[in-house]
Amino acid sequence: MGVSDSLKKGTVELLILKLLQDRDMYGYEITQELQTRSNGYFVLQEGSLYPTLYRMLERKLISDRQELVGRRRTRVYYHLEEEGLKKYELIKAEYLALNKGIMTIIGDDAKKAE
Secondary structure, eight states, X not given: OOOOHHHHHHHHHHHHHHHHHHOOEEHHHHHHHHHHHTTTSOOOOHHHXXXXXXXXXXXXXXXXEEEEETTTEEEEEXXXXXXXXXXXXXXXXXXXXXXXXXXHHHHHHHHHHO
């Protein structure tokens, strides 16, 4: 049984927006930071990252800028916009409410699994 696409998309957006609150980041840096902060539990493939970033750019949740790295290579950095911060707060509240409801139902089972 898989997780619904909308839940996955919302979760990925939530995490990206959270990371961009701290500082502007480029794509690979986002994937590495997610993996590091989640202690390896959350591994985001670039094939999932970039479509999400592009959707977020279209919705003006984030912006991007190119920076020259070395002589010829450019790196695209992503920046959290005010609209993105609002969206982050909304998604976070929804996620926490959903999680609280789930834990209320499966709480004892979750404790046993630890």
